[in-house]
Amino acid sequence: MAQRASKKSADPAANQESAQVVKDLHERMVRIRLFETEAGKLMEAGRLPGFLHLYVGQEAVAAGVMAALRDDDQITSTHRGHGHAVAKGVGLREMYAELYGRVTGACLGRGGSMHINDLTRGMLGANGIVGAGVPIAVGAAFAARYKGEDSVAVTFFGDGATNIGAFHEGANMAAILGLPVVFVCENNGYAEFTPQSGHMLLTDVADRAAAYGMPSVIVDGMDALAVHRAAADAVARARAGAGPMMIEAKTYRFYDHQGVKGLRHPYRSAEEVAEWKARDPIDLLEARAVADGTATRAELDDVWQRTRDEIAEAIAYAEASPLPDPADLLLNVYSG
Amino acid sequence: MAQRASKKSADPAANQESAQVVKDLHERMVRIRLFETEAGKLMEAGRLPGFLHLYVGQEAVAAGVMAALRDDDQITSTHRGHGHAVAKGVGLREMYAELYGRVTGACLGRGGSMHINDLTRGMLGANGIVGAGVPIAVGAAFAARYKGEDSVAVTFFGDGATNIGAFHEGANMAAILGLPVVFVCENNGYAEFTPQSGHMLLTDVADRAAAYGMPSVIVDGMDALAVHRAAADAVARARAGAGPMMIEAKTYRFYDHQGVKGLRHPYRSAEEVAEWKARDPIDLLEARAVADGTATRAELDDVWQRTRDEIAEAIAYAEASPLPDPADLLLNVYSG
Amino acid sequence: MTIVKEAPAAAPNVVARKLTYVKAFNEGLAQAMREDENVFVAGEDVAGYGGVFRMFDNLLDEFGPRRMIDTPISEAALVGLGVGAAARGLRPVVDLMFMDFIGVCLDQIVNQAAKMKYMFGGALSVPLTITTASGAGLGAAAQHSQSLEAWLAHVPGLKVVMPSDAYTAKGLTVSAIRDDNPVVVMLNKVLLGSTSEVPEEIYGIPLGQAHTARQGSDVTVIALGRMVGEALAAADELAAQGVEIEVIDPRTVQPLDTETMFASVRRTNRVLVVHEAVTFGGLGAEIAAQIQDAAFDHLDAPVLRIGAPFSPVPFSPVLEKAYVPDRARIAEGCRRLLERS
């Protein structure tokens, strides 16, 4: 049975959290939110090619986990990877430039949304194949241990992804090899348009960890501090050599599976959407921060404003960037 | 947590088992044992091409499960499939002829040991790919329900096979679709030469069933009656529409992973082998049958003798059978 | 784009009606489901949502949850479900969404579905249809844009069709479902919204029969899937310059109707093969190898192949456009062939 950490976050102990951490989480979340809402607008305006799987609503998970990581810790991500990349510190300019397909992009315009990566930040890539990032993170953790480093690897995946073989194989592999991998399931209740109840019989994805002899914990994925505490524990555990662990963060996506379309869609009831929106992870953190005096409204607003400016600048950079040269079609197919 | 059914078999209630069932189980086990030991000898003598993964030691599982099935119930099997085929009623002549690569074989000589099948007996094939039979059984169960029939599908797999994606996906698929599939894990403690402790952290494979919301039971895989009772329960449950269930049978193979070589090999200790051999499933059943008066020694011996004759005849048939004609190389690649 | 349409035998009074490629597929599937109670559909979001490409729209309403099955993201189990159900007499249609995902379930397609009949000594058939969307052109990048027909056509026991327009999307799908073998239906993502005339009643298009989409005497262009339309456009352009291109649409790439190709090449003496897949190891290689053998004495120039360069599919539209073959490259290829004495 997975441990439930969600309770903890209602605990008065939460108030002890250092103001530093709260501000860090807030900043990461705001960056993600603005990056994504602006990307959504650009897409609606027909300015971006390809697909976008927006992360809006799930910011507490990326922020909470990434705040527990070092630059040399590695992550593997999913089709819904912008939030992870932003939170891990990938440059906004390079990210937008990539969405625009510019040569200054994170993938030189070759990869697009689903392949954003930054090796200097330990971002081992978004991934277009559901579940495929899981074994890759296991390999990254293997390399860290092999080289005698104490970095860890974190792999993000959705509720739907836990039904694919690569997840199962990767989890068992990490467990039997005792590798420093943290498995973060972002359970947003849906795999595309199929509710969790339509793709598995379990209520808690975390219960799958037991099949690998792996401990697990369930957190409120709208509560950045709760996620952060759980992640810090799991990361510390992994770093200390105690092996992998799974975190299930219960969360929700505020936009459609792909694109922005809006919140309501036949597959989700208006009530359900409203309930989750009422627990917007940024609102929650801000309200708490203001209530307990960790930050003033003005300070928080300042973060939004600074980030807005940075985003506008990044978009302008992307738009001004040159396109790749078709003469370079074969660039980087092979090394050497 | 998996239910433990192994206790039950020590229960005095076991004695109530009808003599009919005991004799049925005995006969199936003897057939398997003799089929396999003779096949092993033929292989050692260089008379059979290809590989042989012998089932000796695990007879109680195939016999116990198959005695709970009807002809229209379907099974999918593994690389170690002879025991399942014999117990499901596939003809010994066709099986030997197949091992010899004769045109009278179960696969017309095209498939060999790892593809023996008999659709008239619900034997949907051995399989050379670990785990691949699992989703196929799920499909067979789907077809039964779709057609409004009440047959069930049983899929056999090893401890090692539960680490592969297809097992995971198939188990979850059966669970979410509520299909009449019985998952039988023959846990013989090894995946080739790797002990269970080297490929998973769990002691009981059955604990993996919980990841799919599937009930499970653990039985003594050397006790044919215990296996049979567990299988009868699971089959009845599935037939009644209550969905899939997993049975873990703890068992052991008396020969090497492939071929016969003998019992001892560096990867298994002599003590371990001796302990398991002391619990030979046929000896156990025979001892109990004689002790409680279900059968006389003479009756049991008669089964051995009759089976021996039948096997000798089947081998003679196989040896006398013609080889396939190379002119027919393209036979059965396509239908129609 | 003009395609010589085969009138279905049983339909003399068909009124010309245009349908999109995806609607034609959908109509063929629905009719095949009406025709045979044993046909069902399984895949991710095929039922409740109607498929991410709208391929399965309205089918849940008509056929209900018994025959329209939403599955978890478990492609190996999904194809396996189809194999097991087909082995037991049903006619499953399983959908793989993007063709690029076959890497996670190829064992079930290649080692199970395709080989089962053979390995089992003919004891059963596996009338399984696998539908999937292939092709580049939507900025979907390297893991969502591939054309992998060369892998599948190399597998004994499989059949593979590549509809090139709405008419073939419907007819080939119907034939795939009616066929007793595993058949992969490779729809093309860019074509989904394209229209052509489609008869209303159910019709099949014979598998393994190529179609001469345009007749011409100067160069034979053999084009796969979406490239058929590009070849026809190139032919229009060249016709204005007095060059007559013959365009052959194989429709089925396994089995491949090479006789139609040979006959054409023996008349035109020049041939170009074009597909979206990377050239190296693509189906064009097989076609070229067969033609140079069968029509050796008839060729005035080597068989010319046009495909993608040897790289993953790039994301940036400016690169993707340069990557995928198009009418301009086909026309230029034809001109090059004609220059060769």
Add this chain to the structure above:
Amino acid sequence: MTIVKEAPAAAPNVVARKLTYVKAFNEGLAQAMREDENVFVAGEDVAGYGGVFRMFDNLLDEFGPRRMIDTPISEAALVGLGVGAAARGLRPVVDLMFMDFIGVCLDQIVNQAAKMKYMFGGALSVPLTITTASGAGLGAAAQHSQSLEAWLAHVPGLKVVMPSDAYTAKGLTVSAIRDDNPVVVMLNKVLLGSTSEVPEEIYGIPLGQAHTARQGSDVTVIALGRMVGEALAAADELAAQGVEIEVIDPRTVQPLDTETMFASVRRTNRVLVVHEAVTFGGLGAEIAAQIQDAAFDHLDAPVLRIGAPFSPVPFSPVLEKAYVPDRARIAEGCRRLLERS
């Protein structure tokens, strides 16, 4: 079988020493592990047992459990482990035992390992080596006997080598490990026990460089993997009849050294390509397509392809023997080519 051996540059005093194919592989791997601390091996039963084909014998003793990793039966995770470790600077060697198993892990090979560098804009390299045993001839039937090089060679970003003897088994393995790209080493099961001269010290064989195993003026035979030995045997037989066959061993099928082939064909004017894989869509198609293009005016006969018939690999030895190409069929093919004016 006699093969012209390249003397490694750095080894002037090598004493002729024969080794089996599998031992040569093993020696090359061990030396590569000694050379580079970042090389490790992972796979099923590779450590404790030394591999089911004895490919990894004694490596656990020398390199210990840190560098020799037994894994669960989880090929997707196994290859993924290699991809992730390679992305982080190690040089993993992951073993897939039978090549037929790639169907369960092709996504990690094709969509991850092969495309990662490209998709990531060149941010990293994936120096991953995948070893596996391919080929028919052991009565292992349809799911344990395939030669699937055509699939892999069709994938941009991958390299693929097919050692044809002990010498190349060692040298190509070493080069695969030293290479900064994902390389699949396709060993041949039937050759495992065959011997040839193998230098003791570590040496690489350049990837993408074909080797002329025998010179001749009448027909060029391009043979893959085990077929090289068969071609050389056929050449011996034909030499006795006064026909001189040139035998080319591509060694690497991706990238493919076509220049060596073209040069040969321009001299012999007749060419035969032979491989174990089914002919349709096999690598012979690509080779034939390229040769008919590059040497169009030099061919006295169409490029002839010899491969397996379009069927899964049969079990019964009498069928398997008829199925796999051999020296007799190669010799007969050469004669047919020579008959053609």
